Amino acid sequence: MSIMRLLLVEDNARLASLIREGLDRQGFAVDWCESVAGAEHALKINAYDLMLLDLGLPDGEGLDLVRKLRRAKLMLPILILTARGGLDDRVLGLDAGADDYLIKPFQIPELAARCRALLRRPGASLGTTLIVGNISLDTAERTVMVGGHTIEATPREVSLLERLLRRAGHVVAKPALEGALYSMDAEVTPNALEACMSRLRKRLNAAAADVQIRTVHGVGYALFAPVSTDG
């Protein structure tokens, strides 16, 4: 996988250098500019995978830049980094066409995780291998490996696991998981999800997988990486 190239638009030089340094260590290449004009210029000459955008910039509003780029059909993912955490600010940002909204202050691992999530979005990435703990899932081949050994799994189970892995560390709602089952075939009984999840857990336990699948009653399921690794 090639290195992801990010454009950071932030007028606070000290914060910008800290973000650059942090993301650098997480394996991103970050270009930095301090103004709307600078951002527009950088976007013309370079192709970026993602833009990190502060809202209050010296020569204009970040949201205006988002709208302008979306009108120009530029589909580059945009993550807004802002001090504006008002009740309506997030909705305003997403309505303007941003893909995600992160309120300052934030931690670098969280920022990096959001960036990766945006880059994994359909259309923004190719078929790839998802790795969490000692599990890896090849999204093209539809195979699952635990600790280097391929394990047996039905297409439904692979599909379930894929959804959990893509959102590792987050709760995936039941409807989204059921969607994975429906896409396989038409007949899904009311507790098909529970049954399938239970079989998947048994298989992973049997293969000594170090991830944990937790139930959030009334909401969905979440897959967590082992606690020992950084998270």
Place this chain on the structure above:
Amino acid sequence: MDKAGNRKTGPTGPTLFRQIALRLSGFTLLFAAMDVAIVVVTYSSQPESLAQELLSLEAERVQSATDTDPDYLAGPPGADRWSARYIDDLGEIAGASVGSANGGRLMDWTRRERIAGGYRITGVRSVVRHGKQHWLLMQFEGDGIRPYAPVILDEIVQHVAVPLIPLSTLLLIFNIVAVRRVLKPLRQAEAEVDALDPDNGFHRLSEVTEPREVNTLVRAVNRALMRLDEAMAMLRSFTANAAHELRTPLSIMQLSLDRLPPGEVRDELQADTQHMTRLVEQMLDLAQADALAPELLEQVDLADIGREVVAAMAPKAFADHRDLQFACHGNTIVLGHAEAITRIYRNLIDNALKHAPGQTAIDVIAGPGPQLSVRDHGAGIADEDLPRLFDRFWRKDRRKTDGAGLGLGIVQKLAQVHGGTAMVENAADGGAVFRVTFLAAEPAKPA
């Protein structure tokens, strides 16, 4: 805060109505006294007409006593001598010359003469008795003013009481009506002022066109309200701006700390920064909760929002080895602001994570009906803490540095903006239940 001194039943000073009524009565009395004085002065300078009035009065009495012999009737008070009789011939009275009988109320003839030790008044009046004309001859001897007392009293009744009593009664009624009318716009303004709530911005008082005095007062109050509004807006935007401006330096602090070599100092500083971050967030949340306009509410589903918040917070709960679960009991469509309700859930769950002990589970429940609740399985809340739990900046133990004591205050404010309430109770089988009620949304119209 002691609001008792500000209640409606304030000072018990005299009402405007009472003041006017009192003054009016005073003036009426003064006027009556002046009138009496004028009557007395007028008559004492005209003894002839007083004498005539005196005898007229007696003649009336004699006539109204029909058949009794007039001489037996008591004369005016203080009379030294008094006689009254009917006669047919006037010849015996020296000097009396009477024209035609006038039959009216006045005397036909009166004479006042000084005698030793006083005066004598003689008068004749034509009367008709049993269909026949007679002359009533009256003679009176007396001294001083006392015999005139009934006359003067009669005069007072006739000239002072008769016109003044109806007049002052009319004035009093007019006073009631006028005061009511004048005060009505003031009462209305009073009700409007009472309804003012700094939390919801100050509405202006509705202006009245008359009376002009009330109009100018209302306009002056409105100008004062405008200045207050500006001051409140400044205070709010200051809180919001200050919290807002603190976020960038906090980011820098946090990211810089991450570059320090791992160790105890770094961990402590990181915890402090997080505490400060949380405080700033809550200040901003509170400022925004204060400013959230109820007009922005729309139909939202408490269950949908609850699921999202639980999904977002479950990893954090799991990291603390706690179970966070969600249940929906139906009919959860309410009028609300989605982000505000998210904060209500989040603050309540945060509160439960922080205050319920160990690894107990936390239940998040939407419904039944327009309400949500967050239940922990801790020890519950001490009775003495229940009333203060929602106070801003209140904490059970101030020495604990985590949290600013704003979370539940934010929940309460947001509940109020939604037209609902936030409350807490201890569950029968242990643990605290925080409940927030909302207004049910109108049933959706079929599309």
